[in-house]
Amino acid sequence: MADAVADFFWKRLAEWGVKTIFGYPGDGINGLLGALQRNDLPFEFIQVRHEEMAAFMATAYAKFTGEVGVCLATSGPGATHLLTGMYDAYSDHVPLLAIAGQQARNVNGAHYQQELDLTSVYKDVAAYVQQAASPASVRHIVDRAMRIAKAERKVAAIILPNDLQDVPYEAPVRKHGNTFSGVGWTAPRVVPFEADLRRAADVLNAGEKVAILVGAGALHATDEVIAVANCLQAGAAKALLGKAALPDDLPFVTGTIGLLGSKPSSDMMAECDTLLMIGSGFPWAEFLPQEGQARGVQIDLAPEMLSLRYPMEVPLQGESAETLRALLPLLEQKKEGGAWRKGIEKGVASWWKEAEDRAMAKANPVNPQRVTWELSPRMPDRVIVTSDSGSCANWYARDLKMRRGQMCSLSGGLASMGAAVPYAIAAKVAHPDRPVIALVGDGAMQMNNMAELITVSKYMHRWPNKTWICCVYNNEDLNQVTWEQRVMEGNPKFEASQTIPNVPYHKFAELIGLRGIYVADPARMGAAWDEALASPVPVVLEVKTDPEVPPLPPFFTFEQVKNYMSMLGKGDPKERHLLVDTARQVLSSVLPGGKS
Template identity: 60%
Template sequence: MSQIVSDFLLHRLNEWGINRIYGYPGDGINGIVGALDRLQDRIEFIQTRHEEMAAFMACAHAKFTGEVGVCLATSGPGAIHLLNGLYDAKLDHQPVVAIVGQQSRAALGGDYQQEVDLISLFKDVAHEYVHMCATPAQVRHLIDRAVRIAKTERTVTCLIFPNDVQELEAVEKPPRAHGTIHSSTGYTIPRVIPHQQDLQQAAEVLNRGKKVAILVGAGALGATDEVIQVAELLGAGVAKALLGKGALPDELPFVTGAIGLLGTKPSWELMDGCDTLLMIGSSFPYSEFLPEEGQARGVQIDLDGRMLGIRYPMEVNLVGDSAETLRALIPLLTRKTNRAWREKIEKDVAQWWQVLESRAMHDADPINPQRVFWELSSRLPDNCIISSDSGSAANWYARDLKIRRGMMCSLSGGLATMGPGVPYAIAAKFAFPDRVAIALVGDGAMQMNGNSELVTAAKYWQQWQDPRLIVLVLNNRDLNQVTWEQRVMSGDPKFEGSQSLPDFPYARYAELLGFKGIRVDRPESIGPAWEEALAADRPVILEAYTDGNVPPLPPHIKLEQAKAYVSALLHRDPEAINIIKQSIKEIKESWFSSGQEEKGN
């Protein structure tokens, strides 16, 4: 029996191992939606509240599974809505295929309703491969190339299907004639390692270093054991870019934690004092947090040669898979007998965890957000999956949570967009229904789209093997990260007209959806609240009524930042008095730890 293009499209995707599509319906994709109904036994369709959320979920699926994520949207406005989530995938190098509808071919160029030049629209975000299907004979190779290129280049690709083409009779096997394409499925990730002479040159640099620093990113997520072995041989400390937070357990004494504005003091000191830098699978962009140019010799490993040597002037650039390259490099490395540098790093790390605990226990009005994360850290379930949204929540996620082996975690790294925290966690539950998923979200992101996407969770949660999806909402009634950026970077006071948010009852809203809602406004209740949430038999919204005046201090305060900060307070910031009180508490802990270090020396 012959089939139509839409059926063949889904069959072909399924042959590539794709069994789930995130999307939202519309008349521009009626043919594909009808095929999804007929093929429910092969491909599951997840209906999101918005196309942007579908793209976020496809990105998260790729991040947490290593598979290609697929999202579906109708023509015109639906396709446009996908863009932000697709850019999240592109900038974080995730394989995602977007399938979008289009008006009938005969209408194109006629200023028809919802007619948008989709090829031009997607040409940047899906620049490696974006094409419109004009005839059924194309479908096979369009699908094959879109999926293969997404996997090979770790990027976004896009296919556009006019709605009349979706209903045409499929051509499963194009005729063997001039001008036809005969493609196939299948792709195996290659083994990519550098040449031996390049490995030897890298080893020479690393062996000569006396104070080695390692920086890992998302490209090191599959190289945990190899990074640990290299760090042990070189007596190095390891800092982690945000997307590499899950690459190494935080319980290791030489792991200095996050780097950058959201980073830790030990990571700052690691980079400030090193004479050799090894970057592994990271495109961390902020040069001010890396060694000064000329201070350190550099070696970088990345699977994408385009990302080499653009963050720091590297002496040796190695194109290769992180784990494979490190395994080839390890036999060439010499164990350092002088462990003074390592001992200093471990001492700094131990002191820093004490600082974080002290900061978390400071009083605030009514709750210190750091304590919410600190109390969660020791209670994190084995093998849980954590997502963070952008905003001040990302600061505490980066610093206060200790990730253990077996856990996965992510956020929007390259794009740093608001909004993916909740959809990331929902996608994690579909990919791993037996694992606990935890989303850490600010009230700005929650009001932007998180509240709506809880409706998606309400639609599907009872089919998950483990129903626990926990969403922490930091209710501080403020677009907090931007407020602090205005103060510290621009020297401007908080502008309440743009920064203040309405006080929304998140926990009560959760109860309306059939979830458990927990509201915490006393510090002594935080620990018990997490235990109640983790013991629940359904999704949970844990609403923490937090103090937005607790400063997310950078690991190193520059003179310009201090001047801007003071300027904001002098310009009658509405929270000036409370800010000063909280800042004194935070800074005091850093001074105390520095004093203890000097006393110890």
């Protein structure tokens, strides 16, 4: 029997090295699923609860492996459900291939059931999107989609009409109107010309107060960044996606930067005279030096990201590790123990003490910062940590001290809710021998993450290392938005939009074969983490946290403090607590000599 188009399709993806597919079935892809079943190919198909989760998992798989993440959905609503996860990959420059079904070619354009113009739907998010029209076209569509995804670290999409999937495959013939594509791509060595490296070195050598900012593009350049930082006697801050790029036990590493960042990161950027930015698209320019304050050098593989957040004097297109290795011999060793480096290290030490004080402060019942603070020293050496968006991301950003060999990520540029659990599942699929921890707010759990616990239950028996923990911050509040309403808008908490139901997440876990642990006593927090890490089955660790512990930014503007103070007296349901306890923390960040 001759191969159908669907048979050829999977065999071609196997030639490209694809091993894992995250998806959900439907009649628009029945031909693809049949071919996947009957062919002996090295694929693992992960059945999710919702197509959006498939795309999140494919994105995270790409982040944790460096390979192209692949997600699969049926036509119509299945195809549109992929979009949020596809935009997550797009925003974080992650290689992803989305495969979607389509109605039969004869009814395309007839307003048929589940027939959508998917080429137009995907056009904004995908660098390459094609709907196959004939058997021979499938070969070059697959090859080009994979090559673009791998080489450009972008999203590609392939749309396959359901009738085309089952027809016999026909190879292109040698005549006009045909093309013969091939499999394979090898990463080039991308390094700037020496003259441009020398221009960058001149700027960095002239700097007396050098600040470094690293992002996801520096995750594989840890040794090179440390060498450059020590040569320049610089401090180094980390964007959220670059949190694992530098270990936090280095005294000159100031931690994360931005709204979720640390005070020493903000202080360093406010005082530096030179900025070296490596592999980062960090979005909040107000946390970078003021325009004209510092001379800038930037290294990024994507030329469209150069000189985008700060006007760089020397923007260099290049791979981070290779470019830093080429740059290092041109840099002059600055004197060790200078005032700039000493000041940074003093600020870092002070910050970690302040973070501990904040984490151990009394709350009702559990301080959410303590949840992550207690986890930090207990994290296994090879752990992978994921975080959702929301107030839990503040504690993830500030309180986890990353060590070498550990990995972590979240939805960065898109900052989507609902990504932590699918990210954690993908981490376990990619590295089944590594422990995995997801930090999730109760809003994201109710939105879409609870259902994916069923996926954990379905696949946990395949994992040689069973350590998989979902930590839920249960505060019955959409907390990040509540605080944004208070501080940015000067409005009290809007209970109709912000208060969410109290759900026993740990009991749901037990219903589906996982272990549930519940914590409402702060003194038990450390022991609960020990129990979860020692569990022989995946765990949902539910912590009853205080929603009135503010996710403080590293500094407040006068306008934000004015908004916050104007909000008091407008009827916030927690007004007394805000007046007595929280206002003291907010004001301490702007009053001279204030301490939280």
